[in-house]
Amino acid sequence: xxxxxxxxxxxxxxxLLAWRIENKRVLIVGGGNVAAGRIVKALEADAxxxxxxxxxxxNNEVRYxxxxxxxxxxxxRNFEECDLENVDMVxxxxxxxxxxxxxxxxxxxxxxxxxxxxIPSLCDFYFMAEHREGPLQIGISxxxxxxxxxxxxxxxxxxxxxxxIGMAISKVGNLRQKLRDIDSDYESSKKRMGWMxxxxxEWSLDELANLDDKMTDLLLSFYGKDxxxxxxxxxxxxxxxxxxxxxxxxxxxxxxxxxxxxxxxxSLLTIKAMTLLSQADLVLSDRLVxxxxxxxxxxxxxxxxxxxxxxxxxxxxxxxxxxxNWALEALEAGKLVIRLKVGDPFLFGRGxxxxxxxxxxxxxxxxxxxxxxxxxxxxxxxxxxxxxxxxDQVLITxxxxxxxxxxxxxxxxxxxxxxxxxxxxxxxNLSELLLNRAYPSDLPAMFVENGHRPNxxxxxxxxxxxxxIVERENxxxxxxxxxxxxxDALLVDEExxx
Ligand SMILES: C[C@@]1(CC(=O)O)C2=NC(=C\c3[nH]c(c(CCC(=O)O)c3CC(=O)O)Cc3[nH]c(c(CC(=O)O)c3CCC(=O)O)/C=C3\N/C(=C\2)[C@@H](CCC(=O)O)[C@]3(C)CC(=O)O)/[C@H]1CCC(=O)O
Ligand SMILES: NC(=O)c1ccc[n+]([C@@H]2O[C@H](COP(=O)([O-])OP(=O)(O)OC[C@H]3O[C@@H](n4cnc5c(N)ncnc54)[C@H](O)[C@@H]3O)[C@@H](O)[C@H]2O)c1
Numbered sequence: 328x329x330x331x332x333x334x335x336x337x338x339x340x341x342x343l344l345a346w347r348i349e350n351k352r353v354l355i356v357g358g359g360n361v362a363a364g365r366i367v368k369a370l371e372a373d374a375x376x377x378x379x380x381x382x383x384x385x386n387n388e389v390r391y392x393x394x395x396x397x398x399x400x401x402x403x404r405n406f407e408e409c410d411l412e413n414v415d416m417v418x419x420x421x422x423x424x425x426x427x428x429x430x431x432x433x434x435x436x437x438x439x440x441x442x443x444x445x446i447p448s449l450c451d452f453y454f455m456a457e458h459r460e461g462p463l464q465i466g467i468s469x470x471x472x473x474x475x476x477x478x479x480x481x482x483x484x485x486x487x488x489x490x491x492i493g494m495a496i497s498k499v500g501n502l503r504q505k506l507r508d509i510d511s512d513y514e515s516s517k518k519r520m521g522w523m524x525x526x527x528x529e530w531s532l533d534e535l536a537n538l539d540d541k542m543t544d545l546l547l548s549f550y551g552k553d554x555x556x557x558x559x560x561x562x563x564x565x566x567x568x569x570x571x572x573x574x575x576x577x578x579x580x581x582x583x584x585x586x587x588x589x590x591x592x593x594s595l596l597t598i599k600a601m602t603l604l605s606q607a608d609l610v611l612s613d614r615l616v617x618x619x620x621x622x623x624x625x626x627x628x629x630x631x632x633x634x635x636x637x638x639x640x641x642x643x644x645x646x647x648x649x650x651x652n653w654a655l656e657a658l659e660a661g662k663l664v665i666r667l668k669v670g671d672p673f674l675f676g677r678g679x680x681x682x683x684x685x686x687x688x689x690x691x692x693x694x695x696x697x698x699x700x701x702x703x704x705x706x707x708x709x710x711x712x713x714x715x716x717x718x719d720q721v722l723i724t725x726x727x728x729x730x731x732x733x734x735x736x737x738x739x740x741x742x743x744x745x746x747x748x749x750x751x752x753x754x755x756n757l758s759e760l761l762l763n764r765a766y767p768s769d770l771p772a773m774f775v776e777n778g779h780r781p782n783x784x785x786x787x788x789x790x791x792x793x794x795x796i797v798e799r800e801n802x803x804x805x806x807x808x809x810x811x812x813x814x815d816a817l818l819v820d821e822e823x824x825x
Pocket of ligand 1: 368457
């Protein structure tokens with residue numbers, strides 16, 4: 328006969344069981360560290376626990392459990408044989424090998440299962456390193472070889488578990504119980520098992536974990552037809568009319584508004600932005616919005632990456648996702664949500680993308696303009712971007728095109744002011760690009776760092792010198808770069824020479 332399909336027998340293991348000791352009388356001998364661990368395990372298995380140990384032998388934890396009446400019975404002295412009367416299981420955890428051995432033989436004479444903590448060969452069963460999550464218990468045994476390693480492996484196993492596993496098991500347990508209540512017929516065993524197996528296989532753990540009572544009952548109504556509908560179809564139907572009405576009301580109350588926070592000075596916020604800030608339940612803010620503005624928010628303020636702290640460790644897309652999902656959650660809950668962006672939401676603010684994101688999910692987005700630094704920063708540096716006879720047009724561009732490319736910039740026009748946002752990172756490349764487009768090397772340019780903020784810094788330079796000045800003056804973002812003859816438009820003659 329071929330044996331290839333049958334498991335090989337590997338000798339020397341233990342029989343791993345889930346031993347039910349609810350209300351069983353467990354005697355724990357000793358009151359030290361090991362006893363403390365045994366008490367926890369026995370109590371978590373709903374046993375009736377008696378501890379025998381003299382008061383001066385109790386460690387703090389054991390004393391605490393006795394004082395809290397978690398331990399059902401405490402015998403304040405050393406072990407005596409009479410303690411074994413009416414006991415179902417004995418766990419010794421004492422520092423006395425001779426006595427341990429004696430207790431073991433007393434137990435054997437009474438055919439009682441016993442664990443002797445200091446003598447593995449006298450153990451009817453070993454304890455395991457255990458991970459617990461709701462009804463889930465995972466036990467690790469090294470069969471007496473390396474208990475510390477068993478403890479460490481437990482951590483690896485716990486780390487590798489899918490989240491929600493404990494909840495999923497509870498919900499399946501509940502479903503199974505209800506199924507047996509509906510169809511308790513012994514003959515139906517195959518059908519019941521087949522249906523349960525399908526639910527467990529066809530639904531994800533998250534879905535199982537999210538089963539509420541209503542959905543459980545709905546799901547069970549398909550058992551008769553031996554069908555397993557999808558989670559989504561059950562979730563949809565389970566929403567009662569009232570739920571739907573409530574959802575509608577909530578949605579009617581919900582608003583999402585993209586608000587421009589302006590350049591950073593609170594007094595440059597629009598009145599509308601200020602009012603909304605004080606009304607919003609949730610403000611989702613760019614990191615760049617200064618605290619002086621956020622102080623006006625009465626509701627909760629959240630930033631992307633608030634938890635991880637460092638912006639650099641995660642891509643900006645991840646944090647953006649997180650932020651937008653918070654907004655969705657808040658909207659579902661009927662809240663007024665503000666997405667606060669520096670400057671103006673629709674000028675290099677990715678505001679349009681966010682509008683589309685919400686629209687696709689059924690939410691209309693209101694937009695409140697903000698003062699863009701492309702106009703306020705030149706102003707902070709006293710540069711009129713248009714000025715009769717000097718400039719009759721303005722080009723606003725980014726210094727960082729998508730995917731590392733430089734933006735397209737048209738040929739030099741002396742009557743144009745060029746405003747570059749996000750210009751610090753590639754100032755040198757920008758300088759080369761402009762020279763290529765026939766911008767004169769000595770054409771005036773102005774960096775406005777942190778315009779309209781307390782730490783504002785204004786640095787004059789020229790097109791040919793853009794790269795060097797950033798390094799020399801240690802210019803950092805946020806900074807706006809203004810280029811063109813308008814830079815010097817408001818200088819009177821003496822200033823020009825100086
Ligand atoms: C898993 C765990 C369950 C529990 O106790 O609940 C458990 N020991 C744990 C921890 C642990 N125990 C020891 C250390 C110190 C480091 C080290 O020695 O490695 C650590 C680590 C620490 O404390 O961090 C010392 C030790 N243990 C035993 C002896 C006697 C001997 O071997 O002779 C001695 C030496 C005394 C000495 O040298 O004087 C005996 C046993 N210990 C067992 C279980 C059984 C075998 C299970 C297996 O092999 O998998 C077995 C045979 C009998 C039993 O106790 O049932 C628990 C983890 C709890 C958790 O993390 O959840
Ligand atoms: N199995 C394990 O996982 C494990 C782990 C560590 C240590 N041990 C062994 O288990 C034993 C206990 O370890 P511990 O850290 O709890 O020691 P411990 O010194 O903290 O505790 C010993 C306890 O036993 C009590 N005691 C001693 N004789 C008694 C008696 N006749 N009746 C009632 N109580 C009595 C003491 O009062 C004390 O409370 C040690 O021998 C140790 O080598 C086993």
